[in-house]
Amino acid sequence: MPGEVILESRRASKNFGDLTAVDSVDYQLRKGESAGIIGPNGAGKTTFFNILTGLFPPSAGTIHFQGQDITNMSADLRVGLGMVRTFQLVSVFDTLPVLDNLILAAVRAGTEYKNKVQFVLGSSHPGNLEKECKNTLEMVGIAEKSRVLTADLSYGDKRKLEIAMALALKPEVLLLDEPLAGLSDLEIIDVMELMNNLRGKITLVVIEHKVSQLAGLVSRLSVMHEGRLIIEGEPEKILRDPMVRRVYWGEDDSTDETCN
Amino acid sequence: MSQSVLKTLEKFSLPLVAAAFLLLAPILTVQRTTDFIIFCIFVLAYDLLYGYMGRLSFGHMLYLGVGAYAVALFAEHVSANPFFAILAALASGVAVGLLLGPIIVRTTGACFALINLAFNQVGFFLALTAFAKWTGGEDGMATFFDTVWILNFDNRYTVFGFSLFSLILVVFLMRRLTMSPFGILLRMIKENETRVQFLGYNTHRYKLLAFILSTTIAAFSGALTILNYTYVTPSFIDTTRNVEVIFASLIGGAGSVFGALLGGVSYMAISNYLPNYVQRWEMFLGIALLLLVFKFQTGLWGFIVARVSGFGVEKDR
Amino acid sequence: MISTIAYGLTIGGIFYIISIGLSLTFGSMRIVNFAHALIYMAGAYILFASMSLFKGWFIPAAIIAVVSVIPLAYVIERFVIRRLYGESIDLAIIATYAVLLIGVDITKWIWGATPIPVSDPVGKSLPVLGVDLPVYRLIIIVVSILIFICLEIFFRKTIVGKIIVAGLEDREATTSLGINLDKYFSIVFILGSSLAALGGVLYAPITTVHPYMGFQVILISFAVVIVGGLGSMRGTFVAAFALGMVMSVTGRFWGPAAEAMVFAVMAVVLIFKPVEV
Numbered sequence: 001m002p003g004e005v006i007l008e009s010r011r012a013s014k015n016f017g018d019l020t021a022v023d024s025v026d027y028q029l030r031k032g033e034s035a036g037i038i039g040p041n042g043a044g045k046t047t048f049f050n051i052l053t054g055l056f057p058p059s060a061g062t063i064h065f066q067g068q069d070i071t072n073m074s075a076d077l078r079v080g081l082g083m084v085r086t087f088q089l090v091s092v093f094d095t096l097p098v099l100d101n102l103i104l105a106a107v108r109a110g111t112e113y114k115n116k117v118q119f120v121l122g123s124s125h126p127g128n129l130e131k132e133c134k135n136t137l138e139m140v141g142i143a144e145k146s147r148v149l150t151a152d153l154s155y156g157d158k159r160k161l162e163i164a165m166a167l168a169l170k171p172e173v174l175l176l177d178e179p180l181a182g183l184s185d186l187e188i189i190d191v192m193e194l195m196n197n198l199r200g201k202i203t204l205v206v207i208e209h210k211v212s213q214l215a216g217l218v219s220r221l222s223v224m225h226e227g228r229l230i231i232e233g234e235p236e237k238i239l240r241d242p243m244v245r246r247v248y249w250g251e252d253d254s255t256d257e258t259c260n
Numbered sequence: 261m262s263q264s265v266l267k268t269l270e271k272f273s274l275p276l277v278a279a280a281f282l283l284l285a286p287i288l289t290v291q292r293t294t295d296f297i298i299f300c301i302f303v304l305a306y307d308l309l310y311g312y313m314g315r316l317s318f319g320h321m322l323y324l325g326v327g328a329y330a331v332a333l334f335a336e337h338v339s340a341n342p343f344f345a346i347l348a349a350l351a352s353g354v355a356v357g358l359l360l361g362p363i364i365v366r367t368t369g370a371c372f373a374l375i376n377l378a379f380n381q382v383g384f385f386l387a388l389t390a391f392a393k394w395t396g397g398e399d400g401m402a403t404f405f406d407t408v409w410i411l412n413f414d415n416r417y418t419v420f421g422f423s424l425f426s427l428i429l430v431v432f433l434m435r436r437l438t439m440s441p442f443g444i445l446l447r448m449i450k451e452n453e454t455r456v457q458f459l460g461y462n463t464h465r466y467k468l469l470a471f472i473l474s475t476t477i478a479a480f481s482g483a484l485t486i487l488n489y490t491y492v493t494p495s496f497i498d499t500t501r502n503v504e505v506i507f508a509s510l511i512g513g514a515g516s517v518f519g520a521l522l523g524g525v526s527y528m529a530i531s532n533y534l535p536n537y538v539q540r541w542e543m544f545l546g547i548a549l550l551l552l553v554f555k556f557q558t559g560l561w562g563f564i565v566a567r568v569s570g571f572g573v574e575k576d577r
Numbered sequence: 578m579i580s581t582i583a584y585g586l587t588i589g590g591i592f593y594i595i596s597i598g599l600s601l602t603f604g605s606m607r608i609v610n611f612a613h614a615l616i617y618m619a620g621a622y623i624l625f626a627s628m629s630l631f632k633g634w635f636i637p638a639a640i641i642a643v644v645s646v647i648p649l650a651y652v653i654e655r656f657v658i659r660r661l662y663g664e665s666i667d668l669a670i671i672a673t674y675a676v677l678l679i680g681v682d683i684t685k686w687i688w689g690a691t692p693i694p695v696s697d698p699v700g701k702s703l704p705v706l707g708v709d710l711p712v713y714r715l716i717i718i719v720v721s722i723l724i725f726i727c728l729e730i731f732f733r734k735t736i737v738g739k740i741i742v743a744g745l746e747d748r749e750a751t752t753s754l755g756i757n758l759d760k761y762f763s764i765v766f767i768l769g770s771s772l773a774a775l776g777g778v779l780y781a782p783i784t785t786v787h788p789y790m791g792f793q794v795i796l797i798s799f800a801v802v803i804v805g806g807l808g809s810m811r812g813t814f815v816a817a818f819a820l821g822m823v824m825s826v827t828g829r830f831w832g833p834a835a836e837a838m839v840f841a842v843m844a845v846v847l848i849f850k851p852v853e854v
């Protein structure tokens with residue numbers, strides 16, 4: 001069912017001084033699939049996302065999007081290609097009202113502003129754009145808070161807002177870095193439902209420590225350890241793999257649920 | 261209910277601003293009010309960078325000076341038509357922004373502040389020494405303008421009217437700029453520039469645009485300054501004067517058009533009248549700045565908004 | 578030509594001494610400390626004041642100048658800089674500028690605004706390659722190199738120095754080791770301030786002492802820090818001498834352009850060096 005390769009890293013590495021945070025990772029993502037990445041703290045998952053999305057270039061290796069080498073492309077152009085991400089520590093704009101966080105994302109993805117002059121001098125909340133943003137907020141379930149100052153949102157709502165920002169960009173590939181971290185049980189249900197709805201519609205990559213939740217969501221699981229991608233495959237198989245159990249839970253196989 | 265007061269104020273901002281300065285004129289004298297108006301334009305230019313985009317410049321007098329000298333040089337060598345001279349000033353504002361902007365906007369924080377200051381110092385040197393043959397060095401240049409149609413800029417009232425008209429224009433422009441997607445983008449850059457890149461925007465380009473807009477409006481205020489004074493000297497762009505506009509931005513409340521206007525008027529009122537009573541002007545400025553930084557960060561406009569909209573002033577501290 | 582080089586090295590040495598403190602506060606707190614200019618100026622004025630006390634005897638006056646800025650630096654650090662932690666960088670910059678303004682005005686209050694000349698404390702010249710060079714300038718060059726060596730030893734060999742270097746490189750990691758960096762940065766601040774005062778003392782006989790002398794010098798120091806790299810001690814050393822040479826060579830051909838040339842060099846460096854500041 002998954003289509004051709006859409007995003008790919010070839011022997012991508014990233015060093016911070018002496019530390020090799022990502023170590024020649026070969027990774028392929030097929031159009032329409034949902035994939036998960038797990039691994040203990042400090043395994044290099046976030047760093048891998050960072051080089052995929054262009055926060056910084058890899059120290060070695062290349063990144064390809066739909067066959068095009070994007071290794072040295074800036075982050076904003078990658079967003080233009082349809083690669084959108086969220087951050088492990090929620091990153092929204094606290095000083096703006098909730099709705100304003102979405103406006104620029106919607107503008108970037110849409111066609112409301114035909115030219116730069118309109119972008120610079122036109123109103124920031126034309127009716128249709130505002131409606132579109134409200135719909136996106138509706139999707140993540142915080143529509144009633146659209147006028148609230150973002151700083152006043154709970155952490156969970158901020159997370160939902162960040163996902164809404166990503167969705168407003170109409171992504172082709174969506175990379176979520178620990179979308180469940182720091183959420184209450186109820187909020188986890190909400191966000192899981194949201195991701196389940198996205199499954200199949202867009203290409204989805206999720207880093208998550210809550211492995212049991214992730215296993216139900218994705219069709220392929222990759223495990224990172226000390227910068228390397230050590231194994232990948234179907235979630236059930238991966239979770240039963242002794243090597244994975246060893247690096248992740250330290251040998252014994254008592255529990256399924258993990259740290260935070 | 262009280263929110264609606266602010267709403268009304270926003271809605272009728274242009275006539276209200278005009279009315280306020282028309283009322284000030286008989287109280288302060290026309291020439292002085294003109295001074296106030298021109299300074300307010302400068303503060304608005306400054307606030308686009310500082311208040312909205314979060315970039316503190318310590319060298320903005322340079323951009324004002326570019327406009328002033330452009331007018332003077334144009335009037336002397338090309339044409340004494342004041343309107344063409346102003347156009348020349350605007351063009352120079354764009355040019356200096358295009359020339360320095362690509363270097364300057366790559367920096368933030370302390371570097372941004374000081375690199376502007378360094379260029380300001382170079383500009384001062386150019387006006388005072390290097391180009392003294394053209395700028396008249398320390399003596400500066402005097403200018404005379406032709407009368408165009410019925411607009412004779414030797415007449416105080418003409419200068420006043422024209423400056424007020426210009427201010428209204430700039431306020432209008434600033435409101436459009438800051439209420440557009442671009443305005444949101446600037447505020448986002450202030451808060452977290454990297455995150456904006458992940459919304460798909462090339463932030464460098466927009467920072468450069470904001471910088472050029474700021475230098476151009478500053479140059480415009482410089483052009484008006486010379487219409488008002490009919491001369492320009494290097495002291496107009498003395499680097500130590502940058503603190504004036506910073507002070508105005510802070511006291512008014514950074515990041516709002518009304519705050520900038522309030523700050524411009526407040527600073528001008530203080531600097532025009534206080535030195536008559538206070539011997540130690542710099543010390544006063546220093547202490548006042550410390551108080552603003554430590555106790556009154558929202559500025560006058562922030563204070564008023566907090567009061568009017570009923571949110572606790574206590575909430576601040 | 579020899580004298581141009583010697584002059585370049587002399588002011589380079591002084592720039593180095595002054596820029597250390599700026600570079601350290603820049604590196605540790607990311608703020609530009611305008612009050613540094615005040616300390617520098619205070620050093621020069623206190624030198625002048627105590628010279629008359631010691632009937633023109635330079636060395637004790639210099640020591641008094643350098644030592645007596647320490648309480649001043651402490652007060653500034655304790656009551657302004659430290660309170661600014663966590664505030665926005667912009668407000669911190671403005672606050673230190675406010676301190677400079679107040680200091681300048683107090684100086685004018687006490688000593689007036691007229692420039693004060695300080696005479697060369699050595700007064701002798703030494704023939705070097707057929708050119709007479711003032712011994713005093715040679716001493717400055719030697720002193721600045723000595724300071725560089727001492728600081729290298731301090732930062733690389735002593736515990737306190739190593740902690741400070743670690744803190745400059747990675748604040749979070751160092752604090753997470755349970756080290757109270759604030760205390761060490763206070764030491765850094767006072768050290769940098771004393772050196773600024775020393776710079777003012779040493780420079781005073783070469784230029785004149787006046788209330789606005791700090792404004793000029795802080796800009797040049799800033800250029801030194803940018804060119805040398807934020808928080809890099811060796812970079813600061815090299816950049817200070819390089820810019821000193823730029824200034825003296827430019828000054829030889831066209832005096833007034835000397836300072837502008839320094840900023841031009843800085844601009845070029847900024848263009849070609851990606852800054853993450």
Ligand SMILES: Nc1ncnc2c1ncn2[C@@H]1O[C@H](COP(=O)(O)OP(=O)(O)OP(=O)(O)O)[C@@H](O)[C@H]1O
Pocket residue numbers: 016019021039040041042043044045046047048088
């Ligand atoms: N900007 C950076 N500079 C230096 N070291 C870094 C940087 N970013 C990450 N590292 C280091 O790289 C390693 C991998 O970090 P990374 O954040 O990618 O891990 P992770 O798998 O996302 O872990 P977690 O599950 O805790 O989020 C860690 O040792 C981290 O300290």
Ligand SMILES: [Mg+2]
Pocket residue numbers: 045046047088
């Ligand atoms: Mg991570």
